[in-house]
Amino acid sequence: QNRGRLLVSCPDQPGIVAAISQFLFSYNANIIESNQYSTNPEGGRFFIRIEFECPSLKDKAKDMKQQFVEIAAQFSMEWSFRPVFEVKRTAIFVSKELHCLLELLWEWQSGDLLTDIALVISNHEEARDVVEGLNIPFYYIPANKDIRAEVEAKQLQLLKEHDIDVIVLARYMQILTPNFVAANPNKIINIHHSFLPAFIGARPYERAYSRGVKLIGATSHYVTNDLDEGPIIEQDIARVDHRSNVEALKKIGRSIERSVLARAVKWHLEDRVIVHQNKTIVF
Amino acid sequence: QNRGRLLVSCPDQPGIVAAISQFLFSYNANIIESNQYSTNPEGGRFFIRIEFECPSLKDKAKDMKQQFVEIAAQFSMEWSFRPVFEVKRTAIFVSKELHCLLELLWEWQSGDLLTDIALVISNHEEARDVVEGLNIPFYYIPANKDIRAEVEAKQLQLLKEHDIDVIVLARYMQILTPNFVAANPNKIINIHHSFLPAFIGARPYERAYSRGVKLIGATSHYVTNDLDEGPIIEQDIARVDHRSNVEALKKIGRSIERSVLARAVKWHLEDRVIVHQNKTIVF
Amino acid sequence: QNRGRLLVSCPDQPGIVAAISQFLFSYNANIIESNQYSTNPEGGRFFIRIEFECPSLKDKAKDMKQQFVEIAAQFSMEWSFRPVFEVKRTAIFVSKELHCLLELLWEWQSGDLLTDIALVISNHEEARDVVEGLNIPFYYIPANKDIRAEVEAKQLQLLKEHDIDVIVLARYMQILTPNFVAANPNKIINIHHSFLPAFIGARPYERAYSRGVKLIGATSHYVTNDLDEGPIIEQDIARVDHRSNVEALKKIGRSIERSVLARAVKWHLEDRVIVHQNKTIVF
Amino acid sequence: QNRGRLLVSCPDQPGIVAAISQFLFSYNANIIESNQYSTNPEGGRFFIRIEFECPSLKDKAKDMKQQFVEIAAQFSMEWSFRPVFEVKRTAIFVSKELHCLLELLWEWQSGDLLTDIALVISNHEEARDVVEGLNIPFYYIPANKDIRAEVEAKQLQLLKEHDIDVIVLARYMQILTPNFVAANPNKIINIHHSFLPAFIGARPYERAYSRGVKLIGATSHYVTNDLDEGPIIEQDIARVDHRSNVEALKKIGRSIERSVLARAVKWHLEDRVIVHQNKTIVF
Structure with a gap:
C-alpha cells in the first residue's frame, strides 16, 4: 500500500x-x-x-x-x-490458440500478475468460455485485413472505455496498423514464436524445420511499425533435433511462448522495462 | 580395436x-x-x-x-x-583468435577427440607456439581476398599431402571459394558466432548488440557455397542483458563457440552426423 | 491404430x-x-x-x-x-496445490498425454470444480496419518473399479504405506519439489532457502518404500539468487514441477521408461 | 585507475x-x-x-x-x-586434475580475471610445466593426512611471503584443518563436483551414477570447517542420461566445474560476493 x-x-x-x-x-x-x-x-x-x-x-x-x-x-x-496501489489495467488480444492466454490467466489467478485484466478481445470464439468463466468481459470482433480500420476503431473504443494501460497480444494473429500502434507506444506486448531476429514474419516453425535448427525459441517484444523489429523484452529457447517435425516444434514451442510472454508481461507490469533506442533495459 | x-x-x-x-x-x-x-x-x-x-x-x-x-x-x-581403428585425420584452420583452437587441442589431449590432428594452417602467427609446442605441424599462409586462389592451392596441396579427412574452421576468418568447398563436401566444419539463421555474415556480436537480443549463440555447421547456410550440426546460446556491451558479448560468446564447435567435431569424428537435404541427422 | x-x-x-x-x-x-x-x-x-x-x-x-x-x-x-490402441488408464492424486494437476489436464486436453484420465482423488475439495468441469470423476477422501489404512483401502478399491494402470501423485501430500506401494510397483509417479537427492523429505524450499543454493529443482520418480529414493525419471532446475525468499522459490519451483512431472508422465505413458536396479533407462 | x-x-x-x-x-x-x-x-x-x-x-x-x-x-x-588499482593476489592449490587450473590460467591470460596469480601450490608435479611456462612460481608440497600440520605450516608461510588475498582450491583433493581455514575466513574458494547439498563428501560422480540422477552439477563455495557446507557462490548443472557411466559423468562434469569455479573466482575478485549467515549475496 x-x-x-x-x-x-x-x-x-x-x-x-x-x-x-x-x-x-x-x-x-x-x-x-x-x-x-x-x-x-x-x-x-x-x-x-x-x-x-x-x-x-x-x-x-x-x-x-x-x-x-x-x-x-x-x-x-x-x-x-x-x-504501486495504482494497478494497471490490461487488455488481452487472442486468436484461436489459447495457450498464451491460459498461462496469463493462470498466473493472474495465482496472484503472480498484479493487474486488472479488464477485457479479452478475439477474432474467434474459442476463448469465450474460459474468459467469461472468470467473469472477464469477452469481445468477439471478427477481423481480417480488408476490414482492419473498422475493426481497430472498435478495439480502440473498447480500450478507451476500459481505460487500458497495457495490451498483450497473446498469439493474436492479425497485423496492427501504424495508427493503432502509434496510439499505444511501448504499451503493446507481443509474443513472436521464434528467437528473433531469426524467422521474422509468418510461419516461423515451418521455416525453423526447413533450416534444420537445433534450437527453437520465442521472443516477447513491444510492437512497433516494423514487423517483429520492436524492442525485445525477453527470449528463451528449447533444444530440438532431427526427429522433431513441424507439429512437434509447435508443441515444444508453445511451452516456451507461454513462459516468455508471462515473464515479459510481469516485468512490464512491475515497471521494470525501459525502452531506449529500440532496445530494452530490464531492471 | x-x-x-x-x-x-x-x-x-x-x-x-x-x-x-x-x-x-x-x-x-x-x-x-x-x-x-x-x-x-x-x-x-x-x-x-x-x-x-x-x-x-x-x-x-x-x-x-x-x-x-x-x-x-x-x-x-x-x-x-x-x-574405428582407422582414425580420421584432421586439419584445423585458425586466424588470430585462438579460443576454439585451444579448446580442440585441450579435448584432444584429454582423449575426448579421437583423431590425428595432422596440421594447423593459419593466416596469422599467433597460434604457432602452442601448436608447435604439441609437435603438430604449423603452416603460416597469409591470406586475403586478392590472393585467394593461390592461398587455397597451397592449402589443398597440404591437405592432400597430409591425407586429411576433416577440416575444422576454428574461427578462420576467410571465405572459402566454391572450388575449395566442392573439393571437400561435408568435410569442412565451421563455427559461426551467432545462433543461425540470425546474424548471417560478418560482425554478428555487433549486430546482436544493436538488435538488443537477450540471448546470444553460436552455430557449428558444414560449409557449403551459401555463406552460413550449410547444414547445422549443433547450436547453443547464453543469456545476456542490457549491461553487456559488444566486448562483453564476445567474451560470453567465446565460451559458447568453444563448446559448440567441440561437440560438433566430436560427433563428426564419431560418424554420428548424416547430411540430408541441407539438414543434419545427429545420432 | x-x-x-x-x-x-x-x-x-x-x-x-x-x-x-x-x-x-x-x-x-x-x-x-x-x-x-x-x-x-x-x-x-x-x-x-x-x-x-x-x-x-x-x-x-x-x-x-x-x-x-x-x-x-x-x-x-x-x-x-x-x-498403442490399448490406451492406459490414469488416476491422479492431488491435495491443495493444483498447479501440477492443471498442467496434466491441460496437456491431456491438448492431446499431448494419450491416456484416459479415469478419476482424480483428493484429500481436499480444491480440485473438484475443475475436474468435474471436464467430466472426470472426482473423489474426496479426507486423509491423515491416523486413518491411513482405511483411506488407502478406499483408494485401492476405486483404482480397481476404474481398472487403473498409472497413478500420478500431482503434489499429493500424504505418505503411502508399503502395502499400497507394493500393490502398484513402478506404476506410481511422484513429483518431489527438489533436485533429489538434495532435500529429501519435507519442506525442501525452506531448506533450499536456508542452505543458500543458487539452483532449485524438481524430480519426478517412481514411488518405492524408501521416501524420495525411488528411480528418478526426470529432473530439471531453475536459477535463483539471494533475492528469492521462500515464497519466491515456491513460485519459481511450481513452473519446474509442472513441466518435469508432465514429461515424466508422458514418457511413462509412451512406454519409454524401464526400471533397472533403482535407476531408469529413458528411451 | x-x-x-x-x-x-x-x-x-x-x-x-x-x-x-x-x-x-x-x-x-x-x-x-x-x-x-x-x-x-x-x-x-x-x-x-x-x-x-x-x-x-x-x-x-x-x-x-x-x-x-x-x-x-x-x-x-x-x-x-x-x-580497483589495488589488485588482489591469488594462490591456486591443485592436485592431479588440471582442468580447473587451466581454465583459470586461460581466463587470466585473456584478461578476464583481474588478479596477480602469485603462486601455485600442488601435492603433485603434474601442473609444474604449464605453471612455470607462464612464469608463475610453482611449489610442490607432497601432502597426506598424516603430515597435514607440517604441510599447512609450509603453505601458510608461502601465502604470507606472497601476501595472498585469495586462495582457490582448483580440485585440490586434501582437506584443510580448522587452523588453516580460520586463518583465511571467506578467502578460500573451493569447487565441489556436485550440486550441493547433494553428494557432500567424496566420490560424488560415483554416487550420482548409483543414484541415477538426470542432472549432474558443480558448486563453488567458500570453505568453512563444515565439509562442503560453506556459503555457496555459484552452481550449475548439465543433463545426463542412463548411457553416461561414471567416466562419462566425469568428462561432462569437468566442463561444468571449470565454468562454475571461474565465475565464482571472478565475482569474488570483483568484490561482488558478500557472506551473510552462511549464504552469499552476489551482486
Whole structure:
C-alpha cells in the first residue's frame, strides 16, 4: 500500500543518485530495491529504477510528484512516479490458440500478475468460455485485413472505455496498423514464436524445420511499425533435433511462448522495462 | 580395436533392420549402439547408424565390406562401413583468435577427440607456439581476398599431402571459394558466432548488440557455397542483458563457440552426423 | 491404430536385434523407432524399445504375442508387447496445490498425454470444480496419518473399479504405506519439489532457502518404500539468487514441477521408461 | 585507475543510500554500478555494493576512507573501500586434475580475471610445466593426512611471503584443518563436483551414477570447517542420461566445474560476493 516506484533517465553525471535518494529520504521513504545502468559514464545516458516504501504514500504521492519536478529539471530527467496501489489495467488480444492466454490467466489467478485484466478481445470464439468463466468481459470482433480500420476503431473504443494501460497480444494473429500502434507506444506486448531476429514474419516453425535448427525459441517484444523489429523484452529457447517435425516444434514451442510472454508481461507490469533506442533495459 | 560403425540410408520399407542385423550376426558382431530415423515410415527415407563389436574385425573388415554390397543393392542403400581403428585425420584452420583452437587441442589431449590432428594452417602467427609446442605441424599462409586462389592451392596441396579427412574452421576468418568447398563436401566444419539463421555474415556480436537480443549463440555447421547456410550440426546460446556491451558479448560468446564447435567435431569424428537435404541427422 | 511397442531386456549377446527384427519383419511390421542400451556389451544386460507399424495389428496382436514367447525363451528375455490402441488408464492424486494437476489436464486436453484420465482423488475439495468441469470423476477422501489404512483401502478399491494402470501423485501430500506401494510397483509417479537427492523429505524450499543454493529443482520418480529414493525419471532446475525468499522459490519451483512431472508422465505413458536396479533407462 | 568499490552492510533504515551517495558526490565521484539488497525493509539487514569513477582517486583514497568512518559509525556499518588499482593476489592449490587450473590460467591470460596469480601450490608435479611456462612460481608440497600440520605450516608461510588475498582450491583433493581455514575466513574458494547439498563428501560422480540422477552439477563455495557446507557462490548443472557411466559423468562434469569455479573466482575478485549467515549475496 505504501510501495512506490520511481523511474528516471537522464544524461549521466555525478550527483544524480545523491539527489534522488536525498529527495526520497526527505519523505522518510526507505529504498527497497534500486537498479541503475549507464550507457556510458562519460557522456552517456543514465537510467534508474527505485522501489521504495513510504509511510502514508497515498497522502504524500501528489506532493512528491510536484516536488520532484524541480530535481527533474535540474538533471534534464525523463521520469515516472507510480504508487504501486495504482494497478494497471490490461487488455488481452487472442486468436484461436489459447495457450498464451491460459498461462496469463493462470498466473493472474495465482496472484503472480498484479493487474486488472479488464477485457479479452478475439477474432474467434474459442476463448469465450474460459474468459467469461472468470467473469472477464469477452469481445468477439471478427477481423481480417480488408476490414482492419473498422475493426481497430472498435478495439480502440473498447480500450478507451476500459481505460487500458497495457495490451498483450497473446498469439493474436492479425497485423496492427501504424495508427493503432502509434496510439499505444511501448504499451503493446507481443509474443513472436521464434528467437528473433531469426524467422521474422509468418510461419516461423515451418521455416525453423526447413533450416534444420537445433534450437527453437520465442521472443516477447513491444510492437512497433516494423514487423517483429520492436524492442525485445525477453527470449528463451528449447533444444530440438532431427526427429522433431513441424507439429512437434509447435508443441515444444508453445511451452516456451507461454513462459516468455508471462515473464515479459510481469516485468512490464512491475515497471521494470525501459525502452531506449529500440532496445530494452530490464531492471 | 574390434569396434566398427555402419551407416546406411535408403528408402524406408520393412525388413531393413532385419537384413542388417542378420548380416552383422553372421559375423558374430554384437550391436553396441544403434540409432535410426525415418523421415516418413510411408515412402520416406530411412537412416541408421550401428556401432558394433566384432571379434577379429581387422581380418574380417574387407570381406564384410564386400559381402554388404549385396544387401546394399537389394535396398538401394547409400552406406559407409568404418572400422574405428582407422582414425580420421584432421586439419584445423585458425586466424588470430585462438579460443576454439585451444579448446580442440585441450579435448584432444584429454582423449575426448579421437583423431590425428595432422596440421594447423593459419593466416596469422599467433597460434604457432602452442601448436608447435604439441609437435603438430604449423603452416603460416597469409591470406586475403586478392590472393585467394593461390592461398587455397597451397592449402589443398597440404591437405592432400597430409591425407586429411576433416577440416575444422576454428574461427578462420576467410571465405572459402566454391572450388575449395566442392573439393571437400561435408568435410569442412565451421563455427559461426551467432545462433543461425540470425546474424548471417560478418560482425554478428555487433549486430546482436544493436538488435538488443537477450540471448546470444553460436552455430557449428558444414560449409557449403551459401555463406552460413550449410547444414547445422549443433547450436547453443547464453543469456545476456542490457549491461553487456559488444566486448562483453564476445567474451560470453567465446565460451559458447568453444563448446559448440567441440561437440560438433566430436560427433563428426564419431560418424554420428548424416547430411540430408541441407539438414543434419545427429545420432 | 496399427502401432505397437515391444520392450525387451535380457543378457547381452550377439543376435538379439537380428532375432527381434526378423520376427517383426515376418509380420510385415516396419520399425518406426528403435532405442537400445547395454549396461556392458560383455556380460551386461541389454534393453531395447521398438515402436513399429504393422498392418492389421489388431488381428495379429494375439498371435504375435504367442509366437514371441519362443524367442523370449531363447534369449531369457523379460518383455512386454503393447498395441498403442490399448490406451492406459490414469488416476491422479492431488491435495491443495493444483498447479501440477492443471498442467496434466491441460496437456491431456491438448492431446499431448494419450491416456484416459479415469478419476482424480483428493484429500481436499480444491480440485473438484475443475475436474468435474471436464467430466472426470472426482473423489474426496479426507486423509491423515491416523486413518491411513482405511483411506488407502478406499483408494485401492476405486483404482480397481476404474481398472487403473498409472497413478500420478500431482503434489499429493500424504505418505503411502508399503502395502499400497507394493500393490502398484513402478506404476506410481511422484513429483518431489527438489533436485533429489538434495532435500529429501519435507519442506525442501525452506531448506533450499536456508542452505543458500543458487539452483532449485524438481524430480519426478517412481514411488518405492524408501521416501524420495525411488528411480528418478526426470529432473530439471531453475536459477535463483539471494533475492528469492521462500515464497519466491515456491513460485519459481511450481513452473519446474509442472513441466518435469508432465514429461515424466508422458514418457511413462509412451512406454519409454524401464526400471533397472533403482535407476531408469529413458528411451 | 580511478575506479573504486564501496561495500557496506548495516541495519536497514531510511537514509542510507542518501548518505552514501551524498558522500561520493562530495568527492565528485560518479556511480557506475550500484546493487543493493535488504533481508527485510522492516528491521532487516541492508547490503550495498557501489562501483564508482572518481577523478584522482589515488590521491583521494586515503582521505575518503578516513571521512567515511563517520557515516559508518552513524549507521553502524560494516564496510570496505577498495580502489580497483589495488589488485588482489591469488594462490591456486591443485592436485592431479588440471582442468580447473587451466581454465583459470586461460581466463587470466585473456584478461578476464583481474588478479596477480602469485603462486601455485600442488601435492603433485603434474601442473609444474604449464605453471612455470607462464612464469608463475610453482611449489610442490607432497601432502597426506598424516603430515597435514607440517604441510599447512609450509603453505601458510608461502601465502604470507606472497601476501595472498585469495586462495582457490582448483580440485585440490586434501582437506584443510580448522587452523588453516580460520586463518583465511571467506578467502578460500573451493569447487565441489556436485550440486550441493547433494553428494557432500567424496566420490560424488560415483554416487550420482548409483543414484541415477538426470542432472549432474558443480558448486563453488567458500570453505568453512563444515565439509562442503560453506556459503555457496555459484552452481550449475548439465543433463545426463542412463548411457553416461561414471567416466562419462566425469568428462561432462569437468566442463561444468571449470565454468562454475571461474565465475565464482571472478565475482569474488570483483568484490561482488558478500557472506551473510552462511549464504552469499552476489551482486
